[in-house]
Amino acid sequence: MKQSSIIFVALDYPDAAHAWPLIHQLDPRQCGLKIGKELFTAAGPEFVREVIGLGFKVFLDLKFHDIPNTVAKAVRAAAELGVWMVNVHASGGRRMLEAAKQALSDLEHPPLLIAVTVLTSMNAEDLAEVGITVTPAEHVLHLAKMTQAAGLDGVVCSAQEAAMIQQACGKDFVLVTPGIRPSGSEQGDQRRVMTPEQAAQQGIQVLVIGRPITQAPDPAAALTAIQASLTT
Numbered sequence: 001m002k003q004s005s006i007i008f009v010a011l012d013y014p015d016a017a018h019a020w021p022l023i024h025q026l027d028p029r030q031c032g033l034k035i036g037k038e039l040f041t042a043a044g045p046e047f048v049r050e051v052i053g054l055g056f057k058v059f060l061d062l063k064f065h066d067i068p069n070t071v072a073k074a075v076r077a078a079a080e081l082g083v084w085m086v087n088v089h090a091s092g093g094r095r096m097l098e099a100a101k102q103a104l105s106d107l108e109h110p111p112l113l114i115a116v117t118v119l120t121s122m123n124a125e126d127l128a129e130v131g132i133t134v135t136p137a138e139h140v141l142h143l144a145k146m147t148q149a150a151g152l153d154g155v156v157c158s159a160q161e162a163a164m165i166q167q168a169c170g171k172d173f174v175l176v177t178p179g180i181r182p183s184g185s186e187q188g189d190q191r192r193v194m195t196p197e198q199a200a201q202q203g204i205q206v207l208v209i210g211r212p213i214t215q216a217p218d219p220a221a222a223l224t225a226i227q228a229s230l231t232t
Ligand SMILES: O=c1ccn([C@@H]2O[C@H](COP(=O)(O)O)[C@@H](O)[C@H]2O)c(=O)[nH]1
Pocket: 010, 012, 036, 061, 116, 118, 119, 120, 121, 156, 157, 178, 179, 180, 188, 190, 208, 209, 210, 211, 212
């Protein structure tokens, strides 16, 4: 049986004041919250603690990408905030991934540590421009295998790559998929996309959804409709 997917709402808002109206309409038993670079830079760690205090699982999506020592310290600081999941860029390399993992090794309840493979906004042309001439899927698979070998819990990828990664890394390896677009919704800057229904059918553990919810006239209703579509 496929396990059920949990939706993390990407709170891509300019500050806490813009985020709270939606948060107050959400139920921590129904969804998690993703706090990324924009909101974290504006609202800071105290906002993260407040949201966790309300009972929400928080995915701190800061995509650390730096030298191993710096990333290890950043991941540790994120864990001490009490977040449920934190991420780094797999392209930081094996030693960076291992240092990040090691930084959490003495914690009784460490957050899930995952690595971004290829951003869902990138297609083959984008990759070629940065000197990567294999297909996005090939590069994703390479980075996913390296991430698993370094001991991390999973990867961020497109839902389009889920089956391939599950086959190579097993079903317990956590897949986190942004680039989720209900049919008819705007793709925007995303390039490797899939509908929520198709993604949920793949047994993906975490679906990250931002603008299709946050830019909807009634964001809470948009989330409810997407959740309902996953179970029908
Ligand atoms: O490869 C990646 C990694 C992270 N993201 C983040 O997910 C959300 C997606 O938002 P949408 O509005 O649904 O496009 C956003 O916060 C990104 O920073 C990603 O899209 N792709």
